[in-house]
Amino acid sequence: MVEISLPRSDGSPERYRMGAATSYPRSAPINGVRSVYAAAHVVADPLKLNDPWRVPAIDWDATLAFRHHLWRLGFKIAEAMDTSQRGMGLDWPTAAELIARALADAKVTPGADLACGAGTDQLAAHEARGTEDVIRAYEEQCGHVEKHGGRIILMASRALCRVSKGPEDYLAVYGRLIRQTRGKVILHWLGEMFDPALDGYWGSKSFRSSMETVLTLIREHAAKIDGIKISLLDAQKEIEMRRLLPEGVVMYTGDDFNYAELIAGDEKATRTGCLAFLTRSRLPPRPHSPS
Numbered sequence: 001m002v003e004i005s006l007p008r009s010d011g012s013p014e015r016y017r018m019g020a021a022t023s024y025p026r027s028a029p030i031n032g033v034r035s036v037y038a039a040a041h042v043v044a045d046p047l048k049l050n051d052p053w054r055v056p057a058i059d060w061d062a063t064l065a066f067r068h069h070l071w072r073l074g075f076k077i078a079e080a081m082d083t084s085q086r087g088m089g090l091d092w093p094t095a096a097e098l099i100a101r102a103l104a105d106a107k108v109t110p111g112a113d114l115a116c117g118a119g120t121d122q123l124a125a126h127e128a129r130g131t132e133d134v135i136r137a138y139e140e141q142c143g144h145v146e147k148h149g150g151r152i153i154l155m156a157s158r159a160l161c162r163v164s165k166g167p168e169d170y171l172a173v174y175g176r177l178i179r180q181t182r183g184k185v186i187l188h189w190l191g192e193m194f195d196p197a198l199d200g201y202w203g204s205k206s207f208r209s210s211m212e213t214v215l216t217l218i219r220e221h222a223a224k225i226d227g228i229k230i231s232l233l234d235a236q237k238e239i240e241m242r243r244l245l246p247e248g249v250v251m252y253t254g255d256d257f258n259y260a261e262l263i264a265g266d267e268k269a270t271r272t273g274c275l276a277f278l279t280r281s282r283l284p285p286r287p288h289s290p291s
Helices: 060-072 092-107 131-147 158-163 167-180 207-220 235-242 259-264
Strands: 003-007 013-017 034-038 076-079 114-118 151-154 185-190 225-231 250-254 271-275 278-282
Touching: 060 076, 060 092, 076 092, 092 114, 092 131, 114 131, 131 151, 131 158, 131 167, 151 167, 158 167, 167 185, 167 207, 185 207, 207 225, 207 235, 225 235, 235 250, 235 259, 250 259
Parallel strands: 034 076, 034 271, 076 114, 114 151, 151 185, 185 225, 225 250, 250 271
Antiparallel strands: 003 013, 034 278, 250 278, 271 278
């Protein structure tokens, strides 16, 4: 047994004997009510001398083993997202390799499921001359995901935010991409509190104006959109928007603030989810309280 010294309330030391480690299950049955995407991190290779901010040093075996661990627990994977340091260290060539490796493993792993982030981070925002440059960058990443048999999470684009002239540009760019995809996509609306370069995304600094643009996009392409994840650190905005989503499109709730109540849903919005990054909950309607 391991003993450590801890302070009492009066400042004197006390020896504390630690108990045996709690045993956790290594696998779990899939819950049909919840659909949960875990945005798994990558594992650094400690034996490489790379500067990780310039040349990522990844332990691929450990990285993929962690994904197998999550799959055994019933999670899906939201691959190559911000928790894998997209745009903050993990460049597009490395993200592309991560996506290809994870999808290859998923094909031969019973029950494995994942969706992959596709953005425009190979295009520096200041180098984008217009929306056509943004579309080509998105198409490159979406094409890579689909070539390897994956589903797409459309990530926010710094380049699009920089070159767009208004909501119509977002509707045109996203609409063109969604029409080209083979399957349904998940949208990811990342707020400026996470990335200042995304201030004014969807063509407005007003939440309601931006929400109306997104809802216009979703309503027009509802058959090709699985759901949307918004990261705005405001529970009420998420509740307001999820109540306006068309049938068949779900709101994914992240692990930011108030996520327990948001995942639970309410009588007006029972189709919630979670991207813990991602969770989708398919909850039965709550019974009305007796009057």
